[in-house]
Structures are given as C-alpha cells and as structure tokens.
Amino acid sequence: MSNAVARSLTVLGSCGAWPEAGRACAGFLLEYDGFRVVLDLGYATLPRLLEHCPRGEVDAVVVTHQHPDHCVDVSGLARVRHYEAPTAPPVPLHCTPGVLDVLRALEPSPDPAEVFDVHELASTTRIGPFDVLTVELPHYKTNLGVRLTAPGVSVAYTGDSGPSPDHRRLAEGTDLFIADATYQGESPDHFLMSAAEAAHAARGAQRLLLTHFWPGSDRSVSVAEAQQLFDGEVVAADEGLTLTL
Template sequence: MAELTVLGSCGAWPEANRACAGFLLEHDGYRVVLDLGYGTLPRLLERLPAANLDAVIVTHAHPDHCVDVSALARVRQYTAADSPKLPLHCAPGVLEVLEALEPRPHPSTIFEFHGLDGTRDLGPFRLETFELPHYVPNFGVRLSAPGLTVAYTGDSGPSPVLAGLGAGADLFVMDATLQGPSPESGPRYVMTATEAAHWATRAGAKRLLLTHFWPGSDRSVSVREASAAFDGEIIAAEEGLTLKL
C-alpha cells in the first residue's frame, strides 16, 4: 500500500491554520518526507509521533521548504539520540541554512547528508532528480517503485524538463503558485496553475496535485484554471489530505 499525505501547501509563508511545503510518502512501510517548510513538523508528528522516518528529501534551500528540518533535528536529538543518522538528500544551500539555525549540535551529527542530484536507490524507490528553474538551485524528484511513480517539482518555472520529471507519473505534485494568465516577460521561477496543467498533460501524468499556493488564493480558481489544460483528476493540496496511490 502507498499513500501521500499533505503536510503543508502554502508558498512563501503559511496562512492561518496551514503550513508551507511538505509531503509524507509511505510505501511498503518506508517513509520519506518531501520538503519540510514552516509549520509542517507538527503535522508530521500528528501522523508519526516519534518522527520515525527513513529519509528526508529537500528540493531547495528556501525556508518555506526546509526550515522545519531544523525542528526535526531537535526531535531526533532529544528523543532518538541513539538512532542512526537520518539520510537527508538535499539541494545546495540547505546545509548552510540548517547550520545557521542550529550550529550546535551540528546538523551532520543528526543527518547523513547526500547531494540531491543524479539517480540512486532509496528504500523501495528509484530516486531520479531533475534540475528546474528557480531563484536558487532546485531539484524536482521522481520516485519510482514497481507499479508506482510519484513526481514532485518543488518550486519551478515552466520548463520542458517537467515533461521528463512527470512522464507517466501516477501522481504529479506541481507548483501552482500563481493564478491567471502567464506573466509576459522576465525569467520565470514559479508557475500558474494553467502552466502546471499544461506540463502535466505533456508528461502524460495520471493525476495532478496542485500545491505551493500563494497565501490568500482561492484554490478552487486554480483547479478551474488547470482543468482547461489537463483532462485527468486535479486535486488542490490541503493540509491533512491523504491520497491513496
């Protein structure tokens, strides 16, 4: 059995009663979190009181995607100090953020750090990474196991790379920060819901989970806009939502 639980769905900062980017993916007893932004750790602890994880993946170093990894380190330090180091697969800059938040004990005493690039085995999954356009280095991640593929953009502007990241995915979790028409000029580092849907269609994804909403957005608008460009099931991420995969 596999399922994905939304820990947080906001971009930039969390609205009241919400959290920023974070997802818990569970498959055959293996548990990995994808990002842990502001406010996600309490929601993870509701699901896993001892934060009993097998791995953490952080797509990039912005605090709305990684700051609660520091809180997770405190949980591990004070409640599971004798446990093996927790594998942390992360983009450049994440270690420096964690060091600034809590230099002692050093994050490397809690986590086993791995760069987030290339391809490797991760529990039951094959992990592939795709560098995507953002303000800082950001890696989309593709986790595949027999009969299951989950893809996640982190944050991303529109890019042909998205078609490979989400190719045939059972669930494509995509940045849908903006609403309305695409901005006409300048480099693009986040997407509209319509753009996310366009690339999900190009990828041939089966289901689309929109996330990273700008605080205050009406999420039904994002779903409606995405439906014009994607024929499959479209879901707006909501804290506590669990999807069977």
Template structure:
C-alpha cells in the same frame, strides 16, 4: 499501505491554520518526507515519530521548503531512542541555510547528507532528480517503485525537463503559485508555475493525476483547480493540510 499525506500547501509563508510545503510518502512501511517548510513538523508528528522516518528529501534552500528541517534535527538530536543518521537528500545550500538557525547542534550529527541533483536507491524507491529553474539551485524529483511513479516539481518554473520528470506519472505534485495573467500572484514568471502551467505540463507528460500545491497565501484554490482543468484532462486535486491520498 501506500499513501501520500499533505503536511503543508502554502508558498512563501503559511496562512493561518496551514503550513508551507511538505509531504509524507508511505510505501509498504517505508516513510519518506518531501520538503519540510514552515509549520510542517507538527503535522508530520501526527503521522509518525521523527525516529520512524526512513529518509528526507528537500528540493531547495528556501525556508518555505526547509525551515522545519531544523525542528526535525532537534527532535532527533534530543529525542530518545534515536538510531543512526537519517538519510537527507538535498540541493547545495540547504544544510548551510538550516545550520544557520542551529548554533549548537551539528546537522551532520543527525543527517547523512547526499547531494541533489542525482540518482539514488532509497528503500523501495529509485530517486531521479533534475535541475529546474528557480531563484536558487532547485531539484525536481521523480520517485519510482513497483506500481508507483510520483513526480514533484517543488517550487520551480516552467521547463522542458518537467515533461521528463513527470512522464507517465501516477501522481504529479506541481506548484500552482500563480494564477491568470499579470504579476505574482497573478501571471507568468520564469521561476514559478501557474496552475495553468501545471496542467499543461501534466498533460504533456501524460500524468494520470495532478495534485496542485504551493499556493500563494490568500489565493482562491477553486480558481487554481479550474485553470488547471483548462489545460489538463486528467484528475486534478488541490492539496490541503490533512489530506491523504491512497496510492
């Protein structure tokens, strides 16, 4: 079974009934989490127990991308039948930010931490990561396995590295925080993508399918889809909590 399950789609903070950034990638029994923002762990646990995860990758230290790493740490620390350390790939600052919420349990007692950016072999995947512009150190992700290339911009701004990150990707998961022109949540920002930006970079990269995510709370998601389709001729989907895409 090869699929991507959406755990959360909001940027900054979650709307009612939604979560912040998070995805579960499953590939022939291997389970990999991409980001664990606010309110994503309960949805993750609908798919699998924490001890059944094989790896976690966190793009950066903003809590809408890493807050529920703390909850996962507790679930693993206090849960039964925990095996060895869970591999965690993350940028500088993530462990310190999450550890600040956890005064008693050491994250290094639960996670085997590997720094991003960098390149690693993770189960069936090759992970390549590149620094992308954001307010804090941030890694864009490219995951390749036989028959699958997936790229994830996280919460980054426009940069030529996006074209390399998503080159020929079967699925490009891209932030669509901004819309139109003006000031956030409308407009341009060197540290955030708009839906039109996401479409343009997907087109430049030759990606097959664009999955928009990281929506500013309250945004009209149909508008985001329309703006992305104005710059990208491939398939465009808006991520939604509970959505599962076959890969």
C-alpha cells in the same frame, strides 16, 4: 489475506512563501510498504508530520531547494531526533547545495550533519524502495524536481519551478504529479508557475496535485484553470489530505 503494498501521500503543507492561518508551507509524507520519506519540510509542517511520526521516525528526507518555506522545519526535525532518539542511526537527508548552510544557521548544535546522514541530491539515486530521478528546474535558487519510482507506483514533485520542457521527464507515466501552482491567470515571472502552467507541465501523468498556493488564493480558481488543460484528475493540496497511490 491481501498482498497489496500500502502506499499513500499525505499533504503536510500547501502554501508558498509563508503559511496562511491554519495551514503550513511545502511538505509531503510519502509512504510505501512501511517506508516513510518526507518531501520538503517548510514552515509549520513539523507538527503535522509528528501527528503521523510522533518521534520523527521517518526513513529519509528529501529537500528540493534551500528556501525556508521548503526546509526550515528540517531543523525542528533534527531537534526531535536528537532528543527523542539519540542512539538511532542518522536519518538520510538528500538535499540541494545550500540546505545544510541554512540548517546550520538556524541551529548549529546539534550539527545537522550529525543528526542526518547528508547526501547531495544526485541525478539518479536510490532511496529505500525508490529509484529517484532528479531534474534541475528553473527557480531563484538551485531547485531539483524529483521523481520517485517503486514497484507499482511513481510520484513526481517539482519543488518550486518555472515552466520548463524538462517537466516531461518527471511527469510522463507517473501516477501523481505534484506541481507548483503559485499563481492564477498569467504568471508574472519565469521562476514559479501558474495553475495553467502546472497543468501543462503535468501532461503524461494520471493525476495532478496542485500546491504552493500564494497565501489567500481561492484554490477552486486554480483547480478550474488547471482542469481546462489537464485531462486527468486535478486536486488542490490541503493540509491533512491523504491520497492513496
């Protein structure tokens, strides 16, 4: 009998801004030895999460920032937990300032702070089996990139981010680096990245998962641009894709 720990990452959504037809916005399900943590839950991700967790039975939720394409479906998850598991303990929600205000504006009853055990994302913390490092990265709102490390695996996720030297703290030595790759070619601003900038940010990681594509983008172009600058495997996030870690 194998003693290997089951660990995987499933893409719930891969679009930035709004979901193009048949897709969803930012969201990932990270599983490690039976522990399930969600990384962001934007527009249209909840139905995809419920394919894996029919009653929303996740062990923790992490939200990198308050933009709705990263957090709006946390409100839907609150409803699922309120009605489907009313006696269950609150699910830990680790989030940046402002997320709770967005959730309360969407649905004040039930109060998200009653359904969730809300924690402000700290520079270092522990979530289940994971040691978590956070790094503030440039964006229009406070955005914290996260690195989750457990025995035998390390995964990092930028949330939304412009180029930053602090990406190295997240990427170095990780098995998988999940990076904002909104644009192709030259990025028009300093608060989101192109695929090439994502590849530069990922140096030091083994694999690069590009995500947060602008709706309608040809993702093969993004992958090709990143492959020119990143030595490891480059994968485009696709709804339903599961990577073994």
